Structure formats: structure tokens, C-alpha cells
Amino acid sequence: MKNDYRARNHPAxxxxxVHRLSGLALSLFLPFHFLALGQALQGEARLDTLLRWTEQPxxxxxxxxLVLLLAAHLTGGLRLLALxxxxxxGWQKNLLAWAAGTALAAGLAFALAL
Amino acid sequence: MSSTGQGYAAPPLAAPGAGAKSETWLWIAQxxxxxxxxxxxxxxxxxxxxxxxxxxxxxxxxxxxxxxxVGLAFYTLYVLAIAVxxxxxxxxxxxxxxxxxxxxxxxxxxxxxxxxxxxxLRAGWAVFSG
Numbered sequence: 264m265k266n267d268y269r270a271r272n273h274p275a276x277x278x279x280x281v282h283r284l285s286g287l288a289l290s291l292f293l294p295f296h297f298l299a300l301g302q303a304l305q306g307e308a309r310l311d312t313l314l315r316w317t318e319q320p321x322x323x324x325x326x327x328x329l330v331l332l333l334a335a336h337l338t339g340g341l342r343l344l345a346l347x348x349x350x351x352x353g354w355q356k357n358l359l360a361w362a363a364g365t366a367l368a369a370g371l372a373f374a375l376a377l
Numbered sequence: 378m379s380s381t382g383q384g385y386a387a388p389p390l391a392a393p394g395a396g397a398k399s400e401t402w403l404w405i406a407q408x409x410x411x412x413x414x415x416x417x418x419x420x421x422x423x424x425x426x427x428x429x430x431x432x433x434x435x436x437x438x439x440x441x442x443x444x445x446x447v448g449l450a451f452y453t454l455y456v457l458a459i460a461v462x463x464x465x466x467x468x469x470x471x472x473x474x475x476x477x478x479x480x481x482x483x484x485x486x487x488x489x490x491x492x493x494x495x496x497x498l499r500a501g502w503a504v505f506s507g
Contacts, residue, residue, distance in 0.1 A: 287470060290463045293493060300500035303439060310435035330425065337418045340411050347408070369422055376429045 274359050282339040285332040292329055331370030338362035403465050410462035417455040443507030452505065456497030464489040 270276065302309045317326065342358040349355070428438065442448055468486040471477040 283470060286463070286466045290467055293459065293463065294496060297493075297496040297500040301496070301503045303435070303503035304499075307435040307439055310439065314433055314435055314438075330422070333418060334422060337415060337422075341415055344408065344411060344415070372426055373422075373429065376426070 278339055278342070278359055278362070281335055282343070285336040285339070288332050289329070289336060327370060327374045330373040331366060334366035334369035335362070337369075338366045403468070406461050407465045410458045410465075413454070413458040414462055417451070417458060420451065421455065439504070442504045445505050445507075449501055449505035452501040453498065456494060456501060459497060460490045460494035463493060 299313055302313050316322065339362050342355075342362045345355060345358060428441075431437065431441070464486045467489065468482060471482055471485075
């Protein structure tokens with residue numbers, strides 16, 4: 264089969280793309296996350312200033328997306344480890360749905376502060 | 378993109394400037410760090426949700442974390458796993474999507490790993506030391 268849209272219009276390809284893009288986004292976020300937490304070295308007030316900045320609606324939305332991406336990367340990664348290291352079983356086909364559902368649940372739990 | 382369209386089915390082919398043996402070690406390191414991260418990310422997600430429910434001010438956060446040696450040890454391990462996992466993943470992405478396959482990519486990967494480890498340790502120390 265040619266490597267065109269037919270090869271890509273498949274749940275496993277979309278899972279691959281979500282895993283890769285979530286990994287990329289998380290990697291880009293990490294340095295900012297580490298630098299932000301490092302503000303605590305300069306005292307609570309400095310950390311507070313940053314935390315107040317994160318209360319803006321757009322930043323809150325970005326935080327929810329990041330939690331969703333982290334959960335998606337986790338569940339997608341668990342699916343890959345199961346596919347690579349466990350003997351093949353029929354239930355592994357359902358891992359995609361489990362991965363997506365669990366990631367969504369984690370994102371919602373954060374968004375709704377459950 | 379690998380010819381399989383998945384990119385995960387087998388250890389990657391050796392890139393110029395890197396032997397097949399080192400590629401295999403990178404593949405193993407990526408999977409081993411992934412297994413460790415699976416545990417760490419679950420704990421981190423639970424911690425995030427706990428923190429949101431119990432106050433997100435600088436004072437409230439640091440009151441919970443300062444002097445917590447277990448927390449510092451856990452996040453040090455977490456940062457180590459991240460510093461291994463993320464640069465190897467980005468290296469694969471650079472190879473497959475950007476066509477960057479020269480030896481300079483390996484230097485970039487190593488520098489990224491060291492920087493993530495250093496800044497991650499600093500962040501953990503800032504929050505948990507007390």
C-alpha cells in the first residue's frame with residue numbers, strides 16, 4: 264500500500280500521531296514548568312506572582328490541555344508497551360479505546376477539580 | 378515517519394554516526410524510562426488534582442512540600458526518567474520528521490538531557506528542600 268491517506272486514516276495511525284504530538288508539546292512545556300517551579304527558590308511571594316498569572320482563563324485552558332496531553336501520552340505509552348512487550352491478545356485491540364477514555368477522564372477530573 | 382507508519386514496532390535502524398548497538402541501547406533506555414514514567418505520571422496526576430483541591434497559593438503549596446524528603450526523592454527519580462525519555466523521543470522525531478540524522482543530533486540530544494536534568498533537579502530542590 265502506498266503511504267498515502269489510506270494508510271493514515273486508521274485509528275492506530277491517529278494514536279501514533281496523538282502520542283507523538285503530545286510528547287512534543289510536553290517536551291516544549293517542560294523547560295517552562297521547571298523554570299516556573301524554580302521561582303520558589305526566591306520565596307513564596309515570587310511563586311505566588313506566577314500562580315496568580317496562571318489564573319487567567321487562557322492559561323487555565325492551556326493547563327487543562329496539558330493535563331489532557333500528559334494523560335494521553337501516559338495511556339498511549341502504556342498501550343505501546345503492552346503491544347511491544349506482551350504476547351498478542353485480542354483484547355489489545357481495545358486498548359485504543361481504553362487509552363482515549365482514561366486520558367479524557369483524567370483531563371476532566373482536573374478541569375472540574377474533582 | 379518510518380516505513381511502517383507506526384515507528385514503534387522495532388528498534389530503529391541505525392542513523393549515520395551512531396552504531397546499531399547504541400541505537401539499541403537508546404531504544405531500551407526509552408522503554409525502561411517509559412515504564413518508570415508510567416508510575417511517576419500517575420502519581421503526578423493524582424498530586425496535581427490533590428493540589429488543585431487543597432489550595433494553589435505559593436504558601437499552601439510550599440507548606441505541603443517543604444522538607445518532604447520522600448517527595449524530593451520521588452521527583453528526583455521522575456526528573457531523571459524525563460531527562461532520559463524526552464530527549465530520545467525528540468531525537469526520533471528529528472530523524473523522522475526533520476531528516477536530521479547527522480552526528481550533531483546526538484550532541485543535541487545529550488545537551489537536552491543534561492539541561493532537563495539540571496533544571497528539573499533545581500525545580501525539585503526549590504519546591505521540596507526546606
